[in-house]
Amino acid sequence: MTERQYRIAGAADIGGTNTRVGLVQEDGKIIRMLRFPTPVTGTAGDIPLSIARAIHDIAGDIPLAGLGIAAAGPLDIRAGILDHPPNIPFDTVPIVVPLMEETHLPVIFRNDCRAAVLGEVCAGGASGYDTVVYITISTGIGGGVFTHGRVLTGRGGNAGEIGHFPVDSTYTFPCTCGLSGHWEGFASGRGIPVFFKEWCIAHNLPCTMTIASDILQLSITDPVYSGFLDALAQINGRGLSAVIVAYDPDCIILDGTVIQSHPDLLDQALLYTDRYLDLPDCKLSLLHGDAPLIGAAMAVFHPEMI
Structure with a gap:
């Protein structure tokens, strides 16, 4: 009997201090992850660019079902931007459009806690x-x-x-x-x-x-x-x-x-x-602080739930 092959999504959790980027299976298992300081000294465009580069680095030739992004608010999911985030020194941060252009993947963008509850429902204690x-x-x-x-x-x-x-x-x-x-x-x-x-x-x-x-x-x-x-x-x-x-x-x-x-x-x-x-x-939670990252990926696999 062959081992089941799970689909994989890219995911990112943008914080005021650090950003985490990972590859997550549809069963919620994180198979690769890296962390780096959130860019705050250049331009707002450096944030999605750094995420795109990290996805390319950790994914290599692995086909991805899409890219889920979680970030602390406030955000505007219709415009695909962070809107005057209190912990990031830019008035607005474009997320969805530059990431789609850089990765050629469908991008789903959600608040980190809204992503986290989906992570808990799909792969955690909920x-x-x-x-x-x-x-x-x-x-x-x-x-x-x-x-x-x-x-x-x-x-x-x-x-x-x-x-x-x-x-x-x-x-x-x-x-x-x-x-x-x-x-x-x-x-x-x-x-x-x-x-x-x-x-x-x-x-x-x-x-x-x-x-x-x-x-x-x-x-x-x-x-x-x-x-x-x-x-x-x-x-x-x-x-x-x-x-x-x-x-x-x-x-x-x-x-x-x-x-x-x-x-x-x-x-x-x-x-x-x-x-x-x-x-x-x-x-x-039993997800060791990874609920937002896992949930961002689950939004790719379960768009009907968001």
Whole structure:
């Protein structure tokens, strides 16, 4: 009996610091991958050009079914561009047209979290669920929603920006978007140090920590600061509550460096999650941070799902 030959797609996950490019089988297995710094000092066109070169380098003569691209928003999937990305110093970044010209492949372009939820459904822990929400708690907080066989995209591909759900009106410091009270502003890798500083001021405690992981470790080991963990749990509980009432999912998959490094944050948040609707299955991703890359490739194989 011969081994099954899987189709292969090229995929890229564009981040503000690094870009990952890979070859992914239709069963979700990554067979080749490389990482390089996202070009930020030349022109916006250097970003798709670097991806095209990387695809040529790792694919060689391997025939590809297409190319899937995932990137942090905001983006415009109709125009095929990144639109004023906050972590990349260009007003707009053309993606689809230059990559089609350079690779001669069909290109599908999606937000990284929208791609990630497809990766989880097709090759991760969300297989078999009807409605799934993927949440990443990392440098920022983002989300992707899959329901009734399709990924929810919205007008321009930005549906599911759950990091900007309002979760608090007590503190007034701004989120990364400039407004206040948003989930990302409190509980992301960027937001935790800001929240911790404000919490310390409110409780007349010295604040010497400025890195999220150090703050979380201090809150675990020092009883004086343990109250911050509880405050953070309340914020995360409100965020999860908003996700549940907004989308009524069967499953929530959590990912990202903050939650993967501190999985107890999920259990603590669930203590403060509203039970207005039944609590869905909530679990951590098992795709080792590769859900956006895998999902970008799955969009090539399953265009009917996006």
